[in-house]
Amino acid sequence: MSKRRKRPGDEVSATQLAEMGFCEKRVQLAHIYGEQATPEQRKAMARGQVAHQWYLEEGLAATADRRCFVATFVFGPDARETQVLRAYRDTVLLRRDWGRVLVAAYYRVAPSVCRIMERLPATVVGARRMLRIVVTCCETALSKRRSP
Amino acid sequence: MTWLAGYVLVGLVLTLWLVRLWIRWHASGERASRPRELANAELVYMEKLFRIREPIRLVAKVDRVYRLPGGSLVLVELKTRGQDRPYLTDIIQLSAQRLAIEVQTGVVVEPYAFVSVLGRNRKMRSHQVRLLDAAAVVDLHRRREAILAMRASPVYARTESVCRGCALRLRCDRFTR
Numbered sequence: 001m002s003k004r005r006k007r008p009g010d011e012v013s014a015t016q017l018a019e020m021g022f023c024e025k026r027v028q029l030a031h032i033y034g035e036q037a038t039p040e041q042r043k044a045m046a047r048g049q050v051a052h053q054w055y056l057e058e059g060l061a062a063t064a065d066r067r068c069f070v071a072t073f074v075f076g077p078d079a080r081e082t083q084v085l086r087a088y089r090d091t092v093l094l095r096r097d098w099g100r101v102l103v104a105a106y107y108r109v110a111p112s113v114c115r116i117m118e119r120l121p122a123t124v125v126g127a128r129r130m131l132r133i134v135v136t137c138c139e140t141a142l143s144k145r146r147s148p
Numbered sequence: 149m150t151w152l153a154g155y156v157l158v159g160l161v162l163t164l165w166l167v168r169l170w171i172r173w174h175a176s177g178e179r180a181s182r183p184r185e186l187a188n189a190e191l192v193y194m195e196k197l198f199r200i201r202e203p204i205r206l207v208a209k210v211d212r213v214y215r216l217p218g219g220s221l222v223l224v225e226l227k228t229r230g231q232d233r234p235y236l237t238d239i240i241q242l243s244a245q246r247l248a249i250e251v252q253t254g255v256v257v258e259p260y261a262f263v264s265v266l267g268r269n270r271k272m273r274s275h276q277v278r279l280l281d282a283a284a285v286v287d288l289h290r291r292r293e294a295i296l297a298m299r300a301s302p303v304y305a306r307t308e309s310v311c312r313g314c315a316l317r318l319r320c321d322r323f324t325r
Binding site: 010011012013014015016017018019020021022023024025026027028029030031032033036037038040041044047048051052055056058059060061062063090093094095099100103104107108 | 177178179181188190191194195199204205206207208209211212217218219226227228229235236237238239240241242244245248254255266285288289291292295296298302303304305310311313314315316319320321322
């Protein structure tokens with residue numbers, strides 16, 4: 001049981017703030033006397049932790065096998081080229097209307113392109129060469145944005 | 149001839165519907181647990197911490213965040229409970245997460261989110277909830293600060309029945325008066 005009182009103005013977590021929606025009196029008492037839990041609540045918390053771990057592992061497994069995006073398929077999920085393209089998507093494309101349309105269109109087309117490349121490995125070499133040019137352009141654009 | 153075309157059309161629609169059902173039944177892993185509305189979204193964050201200092205000092209850990217084809221983000225929060233419904237606490241938690249992500253990343257987060265409730269029977273159902281805006285989250289934070297500093301009187305839980313499971317019940321003046 002933690003008795004350390006947080007000063008008003010300290011950092012608050014989303015979970016702590018959410019407790020205001022249950023009982024404000026409880027929030028005040030927990031602040032004065034420290035957070036306390038009944039055995040049932042401790043059991044529920046343990047159950048929640050197990051479920052969250054399963055939920056995380058399931059998500060990690062899904063993203064690890066994400067082969068539907070061309071750059072990930074061609075270079076690999078952690079390759080420098082893939083990261084440059086991701087950065088360009090997040091910092092340039094997704095902040096513009098036309099960019100968001102382009103990303104949406106790409107997400108629709110990319111899985112089919114990946115399937116074709118899976119069947120025809122010779123196309124991967126060509127795609128890699130073409131994407132390298134795109135990556136260089138994106139890198140130049142990103143470095144221009146970074147420099148004052 | 150017209151009848152034949154009609155039968156073919158009905159058969160085609162029925163087949164497509166059955167295929168859709170089959171895909172849904174056989175969906176497994178992350179695809180099976182995500183809300184149906186996010187079928188075309190990309191999972192971008194899991195158990196990620198976001199921290200901001202303005203407009204309030206806030207830290208939020210998200211369970212899952214999906215990116216819609218249009219680029220905006222949608223939050224999903226996992227809850228384990230017997231009651232298969234979202235609570236106000238879920239909405240506040242998700243609204244605070246939304247504020248933290250928007251301020252830290254600058255990316256638009258949709259004003260709705262999903263609460264995925266995992267019941268005792270291991271079945272998961274997702275509920276769409278409308279989130280509070282940033283001003284409401286800041287106001288709630290101010291009220292919390294005022295309550296902790298004893299500058300405002302706290303409100304009790306809506307019904308006394310929910311107090312039965314509270315570990316601080318013996319300290320509460322709702323029962324000791």
